[in-house]
Amino acid sequence: MPYSLNDLAADIRAELSKKPVEDCAEELCAFVSKALKDKDFVAKHLPDRAEGEAPREVLYEDPDLGFCICGHVYSGEAIGNPHDHGRTTTDRAGRSMGRPRAAPR
Numbered sequence: 001m002p003y004s005l006n007d008l009a010a011d012i013r014a015e016l017s018k019k020p021v022e023d024c025a026e027e028l029c030a031f032v033s034k035a036l037k038d039k040d041f042v043a044k045h046l047p048d049r050a051e052g053e054a055p056r057e058v059l060y061e062d063p064d065l066g067f068c069i070c071g072h073v074y075s076g077e078a079i080g081n082p083h084d085h086g087r088t089t090t091d092r093a094g095r096s097m098g099r100p101r102a103a104p105r
Helices: 005-018 025-037 039-045
Strands: 056-061 068-072 088-090 096-098
Touching (some): 005 025, 005 039, 005 056
Antiparallel strands (some): 088 096
């Protein structure tokens, strides 16, 4: 069964409603991994970017908890200093989705 952006957001929202992000990082990473393994999800939400197009896109922002789901798609090597999202999951084409972050409570 396909895993949609709505499914991903609902799973993340459910976890973050129960406990702080620090206590559910493993679960959140599992949801992101599940999304990246779904070919339809990747094709729809993480398409190849044109030359000069921004590599990062906010795919979803939760109105209640304030977390965002961002997609990162780089053509070639990313330039600049790396930054830490905690754990990040990537697929074979180099598409990644940083760990969703919750707004401070």
